[in-house]
Every structure is written in C-alpha cells, then in structure tokens.
Amino acid sequence: MNQRNLTSRQRAQFVEAVLELKRTGRYEKYVTLHAEYFASDGESGLRIAHMAPTFFPWHRQFLLAFERDLRRLDPDVTIPYWDWTRDRSPNSALWAADFMGGNGRDSDGQVMTGPFAYGYGNWPVTHGVTRERYLTRNLGRPYQPVALPTKAELDDALAIPVYDAAPWNSAPGTRGFRNRIEGWTVSEAKGGYLHNRVHQWVGGHMIGGSSPNDPVFWLHHAFIDLVWVRWQRLHPASGYLPDRALGRRDPEHGRVISADEPMPPWDTRPSEMFDHRPFYTYEEN
Numbered sequence: 049m050n051q052r053n054l055t056s057r058q059r060a061q062f063v064e065a066v067l068e069l070k071r072t073g074r075y076e077k078y079v080t081l082h083a084e085y086f087a088s089d090g091e092s093g094l095r096i097a098h099m100a101p102t103f104f105p106w107h108r109q110f111l112l113a114f115e116r117d118l119r120r121l122d123p124d125v126t127i128p129y130w131d132w133t134r135d136r137s138p139n140s141a142l143w144a145a146d147f148m149g150g151n152g153r154d155s156d157g158q159v160m161t162g163p164f165a166y167g168y169g170n171w172p173v174t175h176g177v178t179r180e181r182y183l184t185r186n187l188g189r190p191y192q193p194v195a196l197p198t199k200a201e202l203d204d205a206l207a208i209p210v211y212d213a214a215p216w217n218s219a220p221g222t223r224g225f226r227n228r229i230e231g232w233t234v235s236e237a238k239g240g241y242l243h244n245r246v247h248q249w250v251g252g253h254m255i256g257g258s259s260p261n262d263p264v265f266w267l268h269h270a271f272i273d274l275v276w277v278r279w280q281r282l283h284p285a286s287g288y289l290p291d292r293a294l295g296r297r298d299p300e301h302g303r304v305i306s307a308d309e310p311m312p313p314w315d316t317r318p319s320e321m322f323d324h325r326p327f328y329t330y331e332e333n
C-alpha cells in the first residue's frame with residue numbers, strides 16, 4: 049500500500065519490525081546479498097539483479113523474502129511503496145521522525161532524526177568497510193541537483209511495449225521497458241533515468257550495491273515492483289524477454305537469464321515471478 053496512506057500505527061509497526069530484524073542480525077544478509085549481486089556490465093559471468101532482464105523478477109523475489117522475514121515478527125506488516133511521482137519533497141511525511149527519518153546533515157551526510165539515526169543506537173551500518181557506521185543521505189543532491197522522476201516520465205516508460213531487448217544490458221541503446229525503468233538510458237551525471245535517479249536523489253547509502261542499508265530502499269523497490277504490474281496490465285500481450293535461453297553463438301550467452309532458467313541465489317525462475325497475485329495484492333491509490 050502507498051506509504052502516504054499508512055496510519056501512524058502502521059508506520060510504527062513497519063519501523064519496529066525492521067528494527068527488530070536488524071537486532072536479530074538477519075537484516076544484514078539482505079544488504080550483503082544485494083551487494084553481492086550488484087555486478088556491472090564489464091564483468092564476465094551472469095548478470096542477475098541489475099543491468100539485466102531479471103532486474104524486475106529478481107527484486108520481486110528479494111522483496112518477498114524480506115517481507116516474509118518481517119511478517120514472522122509481525123504478521124500485520126507488509127512493505128509499503130513510495131510513489132516518488134507524488135511524494136517528491138524532503139518535507140514529505142515519508143521523511144518524518146516517526147518513519148524513515150530525515151535528510152543527512154551538511155557536514156558529513158549523517159541522518160540525525162528518526163528511528164534509523166545512528167545516535168539512537170538501533171541502526172549501525174555494518175556492511176562496507178570504507179563506509180561510515182552511520183546512515184547517510186543527501187536528498188536532492190544539492191551539489192548537482194537531481195529531481196525525482198515525474199509522472200510524465202514514468203508514463204513514457206510504461207508506454208514502451210517491449211519488455212527488454214538485446215544486448216539485454218545497460219547500454220544506452222538497449223531499448224525496452226526494463227532498461228528505461230532501471231535507468232541506464234540517461235547518463236549518471238544527469239542522475240540516470242527513473243529507478244537509478246531515485247537512488248541518486250536520496251544519496252548516501254542509497255547509492256551503490258549496499259543500498260538496502262537505507263530502509264527506504266524497500267519502499268522504492270516496492271514501487272518499482274508495482275510499476276512492473278502496471279506495465280503488465282497495459283501490455284497484456286507482451287511478456288518477459290528473453291523467453292528462451294540464448295544460443296551458444298549469442299554474445300550474451302551465459303550472461304542473461306531467460307524466463308525458465310533459475311535466478312541465483314534462489315531456484316526461482318523468472319516465470320514464477322510474473323504474476324504477483326499469488327504472493328500479495330496492491331492497494332493502489
């Protein structure tokens with residue numbers, strides 16, 4: 049459900065479940081897993097979570113695993129989504145002290161308010177040796193301002209009828225809905241496109257492989273997941289691509305997962321993730 053519609057009790061329940069998962073130590077495995085699967089195009093081998101068609105199904109499985117962990121602690125909790133086309137300001141209630149907490153301070157980017165502020169002792173950032181122990185943000189990236197994607201930009205991307213296309217990576221010429229949403233078709237200097245630009249707009253730990261260190265990661269990716277659902281509804285005749293394994297002569301052979309090949313680290317096939325309805329429903333508004 050849209051985070052803007054949560055009651056204050058639901059906000060508190062979500063925060064408490066996330067903090068409890070952190071206390072148990074189980075939160076870190078999500079940070080580590082995401083970092084481990086944050087490969088770039090230049091490296092050899094399989095691309096799975098990013099810069100690849102599996103961007104959507106891999107993150108759906110990732111969010112489901114996380115949500116199941118939260119629901120073991122509190123069965124009423126689900127991951128809310130952040131529609132950044134509507135809640136576009138650092139003054140949004142999303143960043144209030146009873147939910148995600150606020151921006152990082154000027155001097156070092158340290159988040160000082162809310163449940164995930166380092167000073168309260170509940171949110172030490174442990175993954176990544178070169179990074180600070182405190183959560184950081186830099187909302188809007190003032191040194192080189194970026195704006196959150198607009199509804200018009202999102203609608204343009206949703207209008208693309210083809211899911212993905214060769215070479216199935218992050219090249220600006222890689223047409224298709226997946227690459228446009230993931231955001232490699234506009235340079236990083238400009239903040240990238242949709243999904244990437246949201247990571248850039250939040251800044252701090254949201255940039256890079258260990259981005260789940262910032263709990264807003266889950267709300268951002270829950271919306272990305274909903275965007276996939278909306279695209280499926282708009283283009284019922286279009287499906288996931290590639291729909292079969294790439295041939296040996298294909299330059300991307302062995303680097304891309306087709307519809308019925310398993311997605312590490314799970315045994316799940318993308319095709320098992322196409323329909324979200326067996327797992328959850330969205331309250332859209």
Ligand SMILES: [Cu+2]
Pocket residue numbers: 243247269
């Ligand atoms: Cu992301």
